[in-house]
Amino acid sequence: xxxxxxxxxxxxxxxxxxxxxxxxxxxxxxxxxxxxxxxxxxxxxxxxxxxxxxxxxxxxxxxxxxxxxxxxxxxxxxxxxxxxxxxxxxxxxxxxxxxxxxxxxxxxxxxxxxxxxxxxxxxxxxxxxxxxxxxxxxxxxxxxxxxxxxxxxxxxxxxxxxxxxxxxxxxxxxxxxxxxxxxxxxxxxxxxxxxxxxxxxxxxxxxxxxxxxxxxxxxxxxxxxxxxxxxxxxxxxxxxxxxxxxxxxxxxxxxxxx
Amino acid sequence: xxxxxxxxxxxxxxxxxxxxxxxxxxxxxxxxxxxxxxxxxxxxxxxxxxxxxxxxxxxxxxxxxxxxxxxxxxxxxxxxxxxxxxxxxxxxxxxxxxxxxxxxxxxxxxxxxxxxxxxxxxxxxxxxxxxxxxxxxxxxxxxxxxxxxxxxxxxxxxxxxxxxxxxxxxxxxxxxxxxxxxxxxxxxxxxxxxxxxxxxxxxxxxxxxxxxxxxxxxxxxxxxxxxxxxxxxxxxxxxxxxxxxxxxxxxxxxxxxxxxxxxxxxxxxxxxxxxxxxxxxxxxx
Numbered sequence: 001x002x003x004x005x006x007x008x009x010x011x012x013x014x015x016x017x018x019x020x021x022x023x024x025x026x027x028x029x030x031x032x033x034x035x036x037x038x039x040x041x042x043x044x045x046x047x048x049x050x051x052x053x054x055x056x057x058x059x060x061x062x063x064x065x066x067x068x069x070x071x072x073x074x075x076x077x078x079x080x081x082x083x084x085x086x087x088x089x090x091x092x093x094x095x096x097x098x099x100x101x102x103x104x105x106x107x108x109x110x111x112x113x114x115x116x117x118x119x120x121x122x123x124x125x126x127x128x129x130x131x132x133x134x135x136x137x138x139x140x141x142x143x144x145x146x147x148x149x150x151x152x153x154x155x156x157x158x159x160x161x162x163x164x165x166x167x168x169x170x171x172x173x174x175x176x177x178x179x180x181x182x183x184x185x186x187x188x189x190x191x192x193x194x195x196x197x198x199x200x201x202x203x204x205x206x207x208x209x210x211x212x213x214x215x216x217x218x219x220x221x222x223x224x225x226x227x228x229x230x231x232x233x234x235x236x237x238x239x240x241x242x243x244x245x246x247x248x249x250x251x252x253x254x255x256x257x258x
Numbered sequence: 259x260x261x262x263x264x265x266x267x268x269x270x271x272x273x274x275x276x277x278x279x280x281x282x283x284x285x286x287x288x289x290x291x292x293x294x295x296x297x298x299x300x301x302x303x304x305x306x307x308x309x310x311x312x313x314x315x316x317x318x319x320x321x322x323x324x325x326x327x328x329x330x331x332x333x334x335x336x337x338x339x340x341x342x343x344x345x346x347x348x349x350x351x352x353x354x355x356x357x358x359x360x361x362x363x364x365x366x367x368x369x370x371x372x373x374x375x376x377x378x379x380x381x382x383x384x385x386x387x388x389x390x391x392x393x394x395x396x397x398x399x400x401x402x403x404x405x406x407x408x409x410x411x412x413x414x415x416x417x418x419x420x421x422x423x424x425x426x427x428x429x430x431x432x433x434x435x436x437x438x439x440x441x442x443x444x445x446x447x448x449x450x451x452x453x454x455x456x457x458x459x460x461x462x463x464x465x466x467x468x469x470x471x472x473x474x475x476x477x478x479x480x481x482x483x484x485x486x487x488x489x490x491x492x493x494x495x496x497x498x499x500x501x502x503x504x505x506x507x508x509x510x511x512x513x514x515x516x517x518x519x520x521x522x523x524x525x526x527x528x529x530x531x532x533x534x535x536x537x538x539x540x541x542x543x
């Protein structure tokens with residue numbers, strides 16, 4: 001009996017020790033670059049499989065007006081705090097212009113009125129935050145593909161980068177400014193729109209006035225708010241952290257379909 | 259499966275023989291699953307901590323009703339950790355809602371010793387989670403193929419008719435409560451409660467984890483919109499993911515307890531080397 005108890009005690013303490021070692025070790029593993037590269041390989045696999053499943057341009061589910069969330073949580077920036085943005089907002093964004101440049105044949109500068117004159121699309125979709133919550137809202141805007149077609153893409157165009165008015169971190173090099181990027185598969189998806197209205201009203205400052213991106217088959221952080229400039233590029237590796245977005249530079253997946 | 263080896267230290271009253279109990283595929287799948295589910299659970303709790311509330315339906319955020327919430331309230335004189343289920347709130351200071359991080363009382367749904375990484379880092383938690391989710395899927399596919407084609411399910415897991423008779427089941431329940439475990443020839447096979455439990459885990463809980471996990475993915479929802487109908491929405495799926503994970507933890511506790519109570523060395527050996535010792539009656543001289 002004593003023997004059994006010692007064995008049990010030995011087993012239990014061994015298991016506890018291994019557990020503690022595993023947990024302590026995991027934090028160390030987490031900071032190891034090779035381990036990180038292995039873990040990130042899952043992102044490539046996820047993107048590959050989802051792109052295969054969604055190869056026909058499959059749409060995200062669209063809901064009915066009855067499904068709309070009574071309160072749509074405002075996330076990230078509540079209001080950009082630059083004087084430049086404040087001035088634009090006070091002028092009802094009459095002085096705001098969206099720049100479209102980079103690898104395009106005809107760089108554009110579009111006012112909000114110009115954009116509202118273009119053909120529009122409305123969709124009631126679910127917004128999924130990477131944290132886990134969801135909200136359903138109605139978005140109205142111009143399909144991004146239409147804007148890109150108007151500008152005309154150069155042959156080496158691969159990604160679309162969105163530069164935003166909000167700065168989440170104050171830094172000297174501007175790396176705290178919000179930006180995002182998507183590839184041409186998502187850029188030309190019919191539900192990818194530059195939205196200027198939410199729930200049939202002009203976009204509020206909290207939700208990204210005057211213009212925000214909707215990329216319905218990806219998580220919320222891809223849906224850049226306060227879009228000021230769209231740049232078409234062949235690579236985003238030279239931009240700040242090199243991973244294609246504010247949150248991507250801070251460890252989040254570039255492909256946010258999961 | 260029928261190989262019988264003489265145990266070198268066989269003693270009376272019964273002769274101990276080693277029988278081949280678990281095949282190599284089952285053993286590998288088992289330990290890979292231990293690894294995957296361990297990492298998935300700890301990184302899953304890290305992900306949960308980013309938004310420690312559960313909703314039912316298509317949408318759900320701060321302003322919407324949550325049926326479960328883990329949080330910290332500005333108590334008097336000190337903040338208090340709590341778990342709220344429906345209208346009931348339970349104080350959980352020290353473990354859930356509010357726990358110590360580097361000696362500091364910190365608002366945190368699950369404590370740092372239960373999350374991967376131990377500090378708050380949703381992005382890292384997601385990287386670990388999705389890596390081991392893929393490994394779990396590959397492991398599960400190999401196991402399923404082996405179970406179906408190799409006859410493991412039919413031979414080892416499917417209960418036969420008389421095992422399912424209420425009287426038999428009742429006797430097994432009573433035996434389990436009295437901690438009387440099968441011995442001799444009976445110990446060659448899983449008992450019926452074991453079979454039924456493993457079937458629930460393999461056919462219900464683990465597929466549930468995978469499918470509710472996929473339903474949280476906006477990409478997968480576009481590819482397979484029926485997932486949203488099956489589970490009643492992304493927020494319901496997230497809640498079911500959490501509930502299924504809790505049931506798996508419950509299974510784990512009972513499973514490990516049974517392993518220890520019914521002979522830890524014999525059980526561990528059988529899951530590592532495949533060989534399990536049973537006592538056989540000496541044949542009459």
